[in-house]
Amino acid sequence: MKIRKRIAIDMDGVLADTESHYISWYLQHHGIAVDPATLIGQPEGHGFPDRQAVERFLHTAGFFRTLPVMQDAQEVVLALSVNYEIFVVSAAMEFPLSLSEKREWLAEHFPGIGWRHLVFCGDKSIIDADYMIDDHLKNLDVFKGKTLLFNAAHNSHATGHERVQNWKGVQAFFNRELAGASSAA
Amino acid sequence: MKIRKRIAIDMDGVLADTESHYISWYLQHHGIAVDPATLIGQPEGHGFPDRQAVERFLHTAGFFRTLPVMQDAQEVVLALSVNYEIFVVSAAMEFPLSLSEKREWLAEHFPGIGWRHLVFCGDKSIIDADYMIDDHLKNLDVFKGKTLLFNAAHNSHATGHERVQNWKGVQAFFNRELAGASSAA
Numbered sequence: 628m629k630i631r632k633r634i635a636i637d638m639d640g641v642l643a644d645t646e647s648h649y650i651s652w653y654l655q656h657h658g659i660a661v662d663p664a665t666l667i668g669q670p671e672g673h674g675f676p677d678r679q680a681v682e683r684f685l686h687t688a689g690f691f692r693t694l695p696v697m698q699d700a701q702e703v704v705l706a707l708s709v710n711y712e713i714f715v716v717s718a719a720m721e722f723p724l725s726l727s728e729k730r731e732w733l734a735e736h737f738p739g740i741g742w743r744h745l746v747f748c749g750d751k752s753i754i755d756a757d758y759m760i761d762d763h764l765k766n767l768d769v770f771k772g773k774t775l776l777f778n779a780a781h782n783s784h785a786t787g788h789e790r791v792q793n794w795k796g797v798q799a800f801f802n803r804e805l806a807g808a809s810s811a812a
Numbered sequence: 813m814k815i816r817k818r819i820a821i822d823m824d825g826v827l828a829d830t831e832s833h834y835i836s837w838y839l840q841h842h843g844i845a846v847d848p849a850t851l852i853g854q855p856e857g858h859g860f861p862d863r864q865a866v867e868r869f870l871h872t873a874g875f876f877r878t879l880p881v882m883q884d885a886q887e888v889v890l891a892l893s894v895n896y897e898i899f900v901v902s903a904a905m906e907f908p909l910s911l912s913e914k915r916e917w918l919a920e921h922f923p924g925i926g927w928r929h930l931v932f933c934g935d936k937s938i939i940d941a942d943y944m945i946d947d948h949l950k951n952l953d954v955f956k957g958k959t960l961l962f963n964a965a966h967n968s969h970a971t972g973h974e975r976v977q978n979w980k981g982v983q984a985f986f987n988r989e990l991a992g993a994s995s996a997a
Contacts, residue, residue, distance in 0.1 A: 633938070635938075714938055716938075719932075720915070720927040720928070720930045720932075721927055723912060723915050723916075726911040726912055726915060726932070727908060727911055727912055730905070730908050730911060731908075741934070742905035742906055742934045743905070743934030743935040744934060744935065745905045745933065745934055746931060746932070746933040746934075746938055747904075747905075747911070747931070747932040747933070748930065748931040748932070748933075749926070749927045749928030749929060749930055749931075750928040750929065752940075753818070753820075753899055753901075753931055753939060753940055753941065754938060754939075754940060755937070755938055755939060755940035755956075756938065771940075
């Protein structure tokens, strides 16, 4: 039996498009349309006129349940699941309200990922997998396997991990991994 | 800096006394006082006159929030946290209702364990730690570190893992581990 390698995939900013959700909630709650370009290179939330707004959104019921799915995430995750074992690993413990909302969101948008493959944690250094896809350095820096930094405005100046611009970039990375593995075999 | 070894501790049947909670809920809902001795050696829930009752309790709001704390668990976990890094690792994903109830239960009964050290998952093979304390073989069998089988009626005939009868037994095990580590140093 072939044991498939494991990919640990983050939710916020990777499976879910938190950045565009911040912008649309900001417009809705504060009446101001924030230009995505102004968020580049700033810590999460700091690019908005009211710097506390994002923190408030994260503690508001409904925020996580209504997140839009990141472009191409569903198709690429499905394609990756042929050759890899997929785990969704979210640092959900920081936001107690998010636990049930995230569970429901995943069941709706990624029904192919069963409950056995979901992990809600705090510190991701407890995760044992081969690859981790995440938009936060704090999670990738403590991971022992291969790391992919998913591009986001808040991490645009970060270095030290292979950066992927989007889910097409993730697909291309794993296509190379598989090609390398088969040529080495 | 000394890096402390990590202990992954299960909730149901280890930190929380699920067995006595099943019995008291059975009395409350079915009017029958079940003798704990009749549960020995049977799969969880099978020792009750109505075999489906436990499954129903697990999907009833309030069940997880009202679990009693296992005897001596609080004192021993606190003592262990001096020398070890403690993670609570619960297979909570199977029971969506349990997510917020477990989070609240832990905050009430184990306030010293912060959210960074909580993990709700499905398959515990994703957990990277040095020790795992659990009452279920399915969790211990896939773990790479040292395993402790916490005694329960449903696992009374199981073998292959070091069995501890209770939290005093856990404490004695780690006292031996620490004595061995210091005599080897």
